[in-house]
Amino acid sequence: MSLLDDPKAAFADLTRPEWWVLGVSVAFLLFLFVAMLTGGLSPTYFLFLVGLAGMYALLSFGLNAQWGFTGLINFSVAAFFGIGAYGTALMTASGSPIAGGFNPLVGLAVALVVAFVLALLIGIPTLRLRADYLAIASLGLAEVVRLIVLNERWLTNGSAGLRGIPGFFVGWPVLSTFPEAMPGLRLEVVPGSPVFLETPFWQASLNGLLVVAFAGGAYLVLRRAHRSPWGRVLRTIRSDEDLARALGKNTYSFKMQSFVLGSLIMALAGVFYAHLNLYVGPGDLDPITTFYAWVAVILGGSGSNRGALFGGVVIVTIREGTRFLNDVALPIDPAPLRLLLIGVVIVAVMRYRPQGVLPPQRELIWPSAVDGGGTPETPDSGVRERKGGGGDE
Amino acid sequence: LSTTDDGGEGGEGGEGGEGGEGGDGGDSTEAYEIGMVDSQTGSLSAFGERNQRGVNLALSRVNEIGINGRDLDIVVEDSESENQGGIAAAQKLVNQDGVPFLIGAVGSGVSLAIYESVIEGTDVVQLSQNSTGLNLTEFPGLLRMSPSGRSQSLALSNLITDDGYDEVAITYVNNDYGQSLTDAFVDAYDGEVVYNTPHDQDQQSYSSVISEMNSSGADAWLFITYQAEFATMVNEVYSSGYEAQFYGADSVSGDNVLENTPEGSIEGMKIVVPSAPVEEENYQSFADAFESEYGRQPTSWAAYAYDCVINAALAIQAADEFSGAALQDTVRRVSGPEGEEVTSFEAASQILADGGGPDDVDYQGVSGPINFDENGDPVGFLQVLEVQDHAYEGIDFIEG
Amino acid sequence: MTVLGYLANGLVFSSIIVLGSIGLSLVYSIADFANFAHGDTMTIGAYSALVTFGAVGGLGGAVLGLPYGFFLALIVGIAVAAVVAVATEKLIYEPLDVDSIGLLITSIGIAFIYRAVIQIRFGSDFTRFDVRPLRPIEALVPYGVRITLHDVAIFGSAVALVVGLHVLLQYTDLGRKMRAMADNPDLARVSGIRTKRVKLWTWVIGAGLAGAGGVFLGLFNQLAPRMGFNLLLVIFAAVILGGIGSVYGAMAGGFLIGMINQLTPFFSNVVEALPIRPNWLATLIENLVTIEYANAIAFVIMVVVLLVRPNGIAGEGAT
Amino acid sequence: MSDGMTDDTTGAADGPHGGTDPVLSLSGVDSGYGEVQVLDDCSVRLDPGEIVCLVGPNGAGKSTVLKTAFGMLTPWTGTVEYHGRDIGGMAPEEIVREGIGYVPQTDNVFGSLTIDENLRMGGVARDGGLEEVIETLYDRFPIIDEKRGSKAKTLSGGQRQVLAFARALVMEPDVLLIDEPSAGLAPNTADDVFEDVREVNDMDTAILMVEQNVTKGLGISDRGYVLDQGTVRFEGTPEELLNDEEVSQLYLGG
Amino acid sequence: MSDADTENVVLRVDDLQKSFGGLAATDHATFDVERGTITGLIGPNGAGKSTIFNLISGFYEPDGGTVEVNGTDVTGMEPYEVAERGLVRTFQTPRKLEGMTVREAMLVGPRKQPGESFLTLFTSPGTAAESESANLAEAERILAEFEIDHLATQPATDISGGQMKLVELARAMLAEPEVLLLDEPVAGVNPTLAKKLKEQIRRLNEQGTTFLLIEHDMEFVMDLADPIVVLDQGHVLTEGPPHSVRNDQRVIDAYLGGGA
Numbered sequence A: 001m002s003l004l005d006d007p008k009a010a011f012a013d014l015t016r017p018e019w020w021v022l023g024v025s026v027a028f029l030l031f032l033f034v035a036m037l038t039g040g041l042s043p044t045y046f047l048f049l050v051g052l053a054g055m056y057a058l059l060s061f062g063l064n065a066q067w068g069f070t071g072l073i074n075f076s077v078a079a080f081f082g083i084g085a086y087g088t089a090l091m092t093a094s095g096s097p098i099a100g101g102f103n104p105l106v107g108l109a110v111a112l113v114v115a116f117v118l119a120l121l122i123g124i125p126t127l128r129l130r131a132d133y134l135a136i137a138s139l140g141l142a143e144v145v146r147l148i149v150l151n152e153r154w155l156t157n158g159s160a161g162l163r164g165i166p167g168f169f170v171g172w173p174v175l176s177t178f179p180e181a182m183p184g185l186r187l188e189v190v191p192g193s194p195v196f197l198e199t200p201f202w203q204a205s206l207n208g209l210l211v212v213a214f215a216g217g218a219y220l221v222l223r224r225a226h227r228s229p230w231g232r233v234l235r236t237i238r239s240d241e242d243l244a245r246a247l248g249k250n251t252y253s254f255k256m257q258s259f260v261l262g263s264l265i266m267a268l269a270g271v272f273y274a275h276l277n278l279y280v281g282p283g284d285l286d287p288i289t290t291f292y293a294w295v296a297v298i299l300g301g302s303g304s305n306r307g308a309l310f311g312g313v314v315i316v317t318i319r320e321g322t323r324f325l326n327d328v329a330l331p332i333d334p335a336p337l338r339l340l341l342i343g344v345v346i347v348a349v350m351r352y353r354p355q356g357v358l359p360p361q362r363e364l365i366w367p368s369a370v371d372g373g374g375t376p377e378t379p380d381s382g383v384r385e386r387k388g389g390g391g392d393e
Numbered sequence B: 001l002s003t004t005d006d007g008g009e010g011g012e013g014g015e016g017g018e019g020g021e022g023g024d025g026g027d028s029t030e031a032y033e034i035g036m037v038d039s040q041t042g043s044l045s046a047f048g049e050r051n052q053r054g055v056n057l058a059l060s061r062v063n064e065i066g067i068n069g070r071d072l073d074i075v076v077e078d079s080e081s082e083n084q085g086g087i088a089a090a091q092k093l094v095n096q097d098g099v100p101f102l103i104g105a106v107g108s109g110v111s112l113a114i115y116e117s118v119i120e121g122t123d124v125v126q127l128s129q130n131s132t133g134l135n136l137t138e139f140p141g142l143l144r145m146s147p148s149g150r151s152q153s154l155a156l157s158n159l160i161t162d163d164g165y166d167e168v169a170i171t172y173v174n175n176d177y178g179q180s181l182t183d184a185f186v187d188a189y190d191g192e193v194v195y196n197t198p199h200d201q202d203q204q205s206y207s208s209v210i211s212e213m214n215s216s217g218a219d220a221w222l223f224i225t226y227q228a229e230f231a232t233m234v235n236e237v238y239s240s241g242y243e244a245q246f247y248g249a250d251s252v253s254g255d256n257v258l259e260n261t262p263e264g265s266i267e268g269m270k271i272v273v274p275s276a277p278v279e280e281e282n283y284q285s286f287a288d289a290f291e292s293e294y295g296r297q298p299t300s301w302a303a304y305a306y307d308c309v310i311n312a313a314l315a316i317q318a319a320d321e322f323s324g325a326a327l328q329d330t331v332r333r334v335s336g337p338e339g340e341e342v343t344s345f346e347a348a349s350q351i352l353a354d355g356g357g358p359d360d361v362d363y364q365g366v367s368g369p370i371n372f373d374e375n376g377d378p379v380g381f382l383q384v385l386e387v388q389d390h391a392y393e394g395i396d397f398i399e400g
Numbered sequence C: 001m002t003v004l005g006y007l008a009n010g011l012v013f014s015s016i017i018v019l020g021s022i023g024l025s026l027v028y029s030i031a032d033f034a035n036f037a038h039g040d041t042m043t044i045g046a047y048s049a050l051v052t053f054g055a056v057g058g059l060g061g062a063v064l065g066l067p068y069g070f071f072l073a074l075i076v077g078i079a080v081a082a083v084v085a086v087a088t089e090k091l092i093y094e095p096l097d098v099d100s101i102g103l104l105i106t107s108i109g110i111a112f113i114y115r116a117v118i119q120i121r122f123g124s125d126f127t128r129f130d131v132r133p134l135r136p137i138e139a140l141v142p143y144g145v146r147i148t149l150h151d152v153a154i155f156g157s158a159v160a161l162v163v164g165l166h167v168l169l170q171y172t173d174l175g176r177k178m179r180a181m182a183d184n185p186d187l188a189r190v191s192g193i194r195t196k197r198v199k200l201w202t203w204v205i206g207a208g209l210a211g212a213g214g215v216f217l218g219l220f221n222q223l224a225p226r227m228g229f230n231l232l233l234v235i236f237a238a239v240i241l242g243g244i245g246s247v248y249g250a251m252a253g254g255f256l257i258g259m260i261n262q263l264t265p266f267f268s269n270v271v272e273a274l275p276i277r278p279n280w281l282a283t284l285i286e287n288l289v290t291i292e293y294a295n296a297i298a299f300v301i302m303v304v305v306l307l308v309r310p311n312g313i314a315g316e317g318a319t
Numbered sequence D: 001m002s003d004g005m006t007d008d009t010t011g012a013a014d015g016p017h018g019g020t021d022p023v024l025s026l027s028g029v030d031s032g033y034g035e036v037q038v039l040d041d042c043s044v045r046l047d048p049g050e051i052v053c054l055v056g057p058n059g060a061g062k063s064t065v066l067k068t069a070f071g072m073l074t075p076w077t078g079t080v081e082y083h084g085r086d087i088g089g090m091a092p093e094e095i096v097r098e099g100i101g102y103v104p105q106t107d108n109v110f111g112s113l114t115i116d117e118n119l120r121m122g123g124v125a126r127d128g129g130l131e132e133v134i135e136t137l138y139d140r141f142p143i144i145d146e147k148r149g150s151k152a153k154t155l156s157g158g159q160r161q162v163l164a165f166a167r168a169l170v171m172e173p174d175v176l177l178i179d180e181p182s183a184g185l186a187p188n189t190a191d192d193v194f195e196d197v198r199e200v201n202d203m204d205t206a207i208l209m210v211e212q213n214v215t216k217g218l219g220i221s222d223r224g225y226v227l228d229q230g231t232v233r234f235e236g237t238p239e240e241l242l243n244d245e246e247v248s249q250l251y252l253g254g
Numbered sequence E: 001m002s003d004a005d006t007e008n009v010v011l012r013v014d015d016l017q018k019s020f021g022g023l024a025a026t027d028h029a030t031f032d033v034e035r036g037t038i039t040g041l042i043g044p045n046g047a048g049k050s051t052i053f054n055l056i057s058g059f060y061e062p063d064g065g066t067v068e069v070n071g072t073d074v075t076g077m078e079p080y081e082v083a084e085r086g087l088v089r090t091f092q093t094p095r096k097l098e099g100m101t102v103r104e105a106m107l108v109g110p111r112k113q114p115g116e117s118f119l120t121l122f123t124s125p126g127t128a129a130e131s132e133s134a135n136l137a138e139a140e141r142i143l144a145e146f147e148i149d150h151l152a153t154q155p156a157t158d159i160s161g162g163q164m165k166l167v168e169l170a171r172a173m174l175a176e177p178e179v180l181l182l183d184e185p186v187a188g189v190n191p192t193l194a195k196k197l198k199e200q201i202r203r204l205n206e207q208g209t210t211f212l213l214i215e216h217d218m219e220f221v222m223d224l225a226d227p228i229v230v231l232d233q234g235h236v237l238t239e240g241p242p243h244s245v246r247n248d249q250r251v252i253d254a255y256l257g258g259g260a
């Protein structure tokens, strides 16, 4: 059910960790909002962070569709991300050695097609085999793609990277000139700390809009697909593929669908990234991106779309938020301090929110079927009343 | 709520509160805040570490005297030696902290990425401390303290030709820096390049590379790479018993290379480095101060970072307001050829304090005369170093 | 260089990889997660040895070009790595109530912490052990083999450690208990196996070997805070190649990966010598089988190996 | 087997049942998984030399009784006593050493270990004489003897069941807890296993057993309990239970 | 054999062979299952009964021989292809579905659900929703019959051993196959409930489902199954109606023992 249809029920439906997350998120947003109004946080920078969070959310949606749904171990997140970024950059950038100058929509299409083909190429031989195959083949794929981008200069411009990438909305009516057309605004909420909203802000707003559109779209698709018989088969595969096969499910095909879907979403993240930063280089294919995507999915709770979204936000908070902690003067060498902080935060989150922040709670049953069925949610056997405190296993 | 027209606010790149506050120069006693993107972690963190020594030394120089009675404060953010990290760091500095002047970054690729995605289109000044990649030349808005690798490449090609080698084997680090210097070298070199292969950073062994260089038959080997990678290669060359005449570009020299390679292993190697005028007195005093502070000799990288800070400080002092637009105007002029040549912040700041304009000073850095050209590159001197008794000896000076 | 030469280099490099992969694999099968801090555990071993060696010096004599003090440092490196790993298990992993993938993520955090601490203490620049570097062994040079006594020492010590481990696993109950635990931890407890103790031993062995690997890596190349982390990907590949969780598989995998890594120039020679047709194909392959693509080639070979031996080199379930 | 244990406790206070002290007793135990309560004020007693059979519907909590007795679950309230000593919450690996053996209902063999290794694992807490016991067990269960070197996961369901039983016997325990020993066994093999249970019992091992094969299970038992919804509903001799109309209808499929 | 016979045979196992290492787990086994029957498959532990199930359902590749379902040769097919032809099997050791509730685990059962197509989810969500509601209702009905409806929203892994067997059986029934292969459906199930299940199976059989059933509970098999195939050491020892099998001396020696 969606919030719009039935807000009350939607709230009543929340589990405890969800309440917790919702509460913390709302408080955090309020805090940021106040910070922005008082000039403590620049709206433009905030929008950049939103863009990053959206990008990580997309990556983590994609990985979640593979690992969280189906249990596919994909270590080439960075490669699909890079394919997305390079796909669109090669089509649109002025510095592109092969094409360039096309509308970003063409870039988007090309990026998705290439990611699709690549996903098939690696999926076809490996998805029939044991799970480790995909793990290792994708580890290899990531390296192969990175090395090709780095070394095949005729195709990718090599280590110099691609410059002159236009914003995503270039050539669109209204939107393409929107940032320049908007007047500069001066907001003074707290006297003495005015907030300026000028071209970069409007530019950043457009980026924010774009990522919200991408991530929102991906989320809606995934949400419908997940809480459905389709998503249920994927979860069965994740847990016991043989059982799914015995029940007549073509598990190879399902795994392929999930793998391709996830890869496309990762490529989408890459497309957004290219138009956000307006520059892509081989360094963007570094495995560290894969690493963070995994952290995001798992911190959020494998298998949950909301969790993946949240994980994306958490990653940005950890990575960029720690920059602010760094501002506090400490008597030790500040350089590795942020690294230390990131480490500590990761460990702390695992310690205190062990199931991932938002583990999958919902049953993968078509929502209307359950809600309409009117079955009691709580087991009614007398033995199983809840009892506080208790035994451990 | 009010509407401002675009140019009206002096147009800092950022909208952060602090950028606005600093706008009116003299009255405030708050420190001037500028930003720096450095490689504090990641593959170039060793360079970042060197830079920070230079920065801290420069800061203490500047703040001993002050700028218009105010301190200079540098917010350093980590690029993780990666594009994504660098961009995020610059975004925070420019859009959140609202700095009008950004020192950054180390690797050429990161510097360009920052310029392209954060700086271009704003009037924030970007001054890279270490990037020597050739491509930076194409972006006049992106200044750098370290001279372009092109002059190095030319110098290397002359050097190798003059030494009588008509065959050379090259290996370069596979990034923008290595690639662009190598391309320039290959263009300039008349002899035959019999081996020319990139290597990845951070590998545990380069024995395949050096064994291939050895099989290539060339007697002159050129290394365009970083210190850690080079030290690994030297050790492998040594323990494999290969012999050749080594040449190298800027980033292969350093005390840490000498310390971590066996005596005699790089004897006779010639390296072209963008040079601080080591003979000069100002460099000597910098080196002394550095040595007493950190117990070691400075590298040219530390000198660049040092000069970045001094140059920024002078630009701020010379500008009539603390804004990107104003600094764009002064940053080149305080170290540009016009004006009185001075070799320390103290002297330069004195001239400005005595009512001199930006064109009345010509700051001569510890890393060279600076003098940014129309592409934002410094003139830069080059020095040819030769390894003698496992120490670097300057054997020649070349003007860029 | 000759094939023999490449093989010799490969052997030395493999020794280090093997030491790393065994530990990773052991911990994987007993503690049930892929430990991303394993590479940084190697770094810890290396730096502990560095400090020790700096403190004790050469201690008189030397074997294989290595002063006695170095061997003492090696032992300290092993010990410190083991102690740190055990402490981490006790303080962090054991109290956690998460599944294996959660542990994996935690270990990423731990890896960052290890590395940051080392960087805070030692700075980020590289350094080397204060051991006089050696020239290649003269007698071998005519065969195209260019290795030093240090390389021999690395190989020899690695073999000694691996054989020791083999004996431990094969001739004591510990190995069997480990496998039982990996198989079914609940049943292991039901059978009377003190699983916490077995787990600690696993950490001691795994991290100890990693520590040794780190020390050798430092001797082979140099020390830097990122040294272990940079090797992690290769080690993972070796472990997966060997069949996840199988110790002997990890040895084989590590050996193969190390070899392939050093043999790329040889492969490119072979490719050039092969009469490949049509010509465009030959050119294409020659362009791809080059040092630039060394890592990619290693992975491609791995995938091919997997296709031939679907359960990893050691076969399914072997230990 | 430790005979000393029995001696130690003879002097202790008389139990409720005619002077013999139980070797193992659960009294008033509440227990369960996480926050879910399964056992509700459950009391079960095992006297020296007895075979006691637990029967009841699926999900009644029979396995939970065994798991609680064996330290896999900690009792929330109530006590678990072994020879008069409270062992509630002691870890299973320690309880084995006290002389209690346990055969779980599911996942009861090490699939990737060979039969031989499975048996050795059963004896890790033994001081010696391992080889001899294992040989006796092979003699007793030829069905696994043939497969000594095979991985346990290649065994058929029934073979596995036998192996699991044998594994627990390696310790020659004082008390044996068995969860559905005959499930999945061919009739003749099941008979053999029940015969073995008897034999083991004859060597002074008290046995607490869960069975769904009620006729045979109760057939070799001295007493039985009917468990439902986590509570003991009936207790008595096998004859009493089998002849009770209600019990037989509701629980024994009669 | 006449065409009419062939029509009547839903499952034909012909000269099937499978060995593991030196052990012939299935040794030239041949038998037919006729439409509408409940055929029992019994034999000592390790006789190769489960192995035959694996061979029929496509989990193992036979070393020789053929399997036909409904007249099509399914030898060497993927399990899902065999299932698509109407044959579904259960596993002897129940499969645990981690991260799913009991009723979710049940809902994996129905075959050819419209909602299993990614496209349908977006093109005609209505169809998906409809069939889902129907399946859910059916699942809940069967759970109630099996007396485990109170577990519907429990995690499928957190139930007792016997309950797992029940879920396994219930799910397979939900798949509504033409032929259902049950591997020891009532091992570990309480006798009272087993009696009820017997009725369920019989009713389903009357509605047209053919069963092939492995079970060691003699009362259960002898009551339910006709004919009964006896397997020993991988080959068919004998075959026939319950009373003749029960009295066959070879069966008594190899399997039933004195007590039966």
Ligand SMILES: Nc1ncnc2c1ncn2[C@@H]1O[C@H](COP(=O)(O)OP(=O)(O)OP(=O)(O)O)[C@@H](O)[C@H]1O
Binding pocket: D153, D154, D155, D156, D157, D158, D159, D184, D186, E020, E021, E023, E025, E043, E044, E045, E046, E047, E048, E049, E050, E051, E052, E092
């Ligand atoms: N994957 C395998 N690898 C090796 N041997 C196997 C494998 N699967 C089964 N076997 C062997 O084949 C024989 C037949 O096993 P199967 O599981 O078919 O027996 P079963 O008749 O089902 O017995 P039960 O009634 O005990 O379940 C057994 O001896 C078993 O050990």
Ligand SMILES: Nc1ncnc2c1ncn2[C@@H]1O[C@H](COP(=O)(O)OP(=O)(O)OP(=O)(O)O)[C@@H](O)[C@H]1O
Binding pocket: D033, D036, D038, D056, D057, D058, D059, D060, D061, D062, D063, D064, D065, D105, E157, E158, E159, E160, E161, E162, E163, E188, E190
């Ligand atoms: N791991 C678990 N987590 C949560 N609940 C569980 C778990 N195992 C069992 N249960 C629940 O506890 C109750 C008792 O289970 P138990 O295994 O003791 O039953 P049982 O009497 O042994 O049944 P069966 O004859 O089917 O084996 C059941 O309702 C079951 O659903």
Ligand SMILES: CC(C)C[C@H](N)C(=O)O
Binding pocket: B047, B106, B107, B108, B109, B130, B131, B132, B133, B177, B226, B250, B251, B301
């Ligand atoms: C610090 C230096 C090693 C950076 C290098 N000159 C570059 O431009 O990449």
Ligand SMILES: [Mg+2]
Binding pocket: D062, D063, D064, D105, D179, E160, E161, E162
């Ligand atoms: Mg039970």
Ligand SMILES: [Mg+2]
Binding pocket: D156, D157, D158, E049, E050, E051, E092
């Ligand atoms: Mg079977």
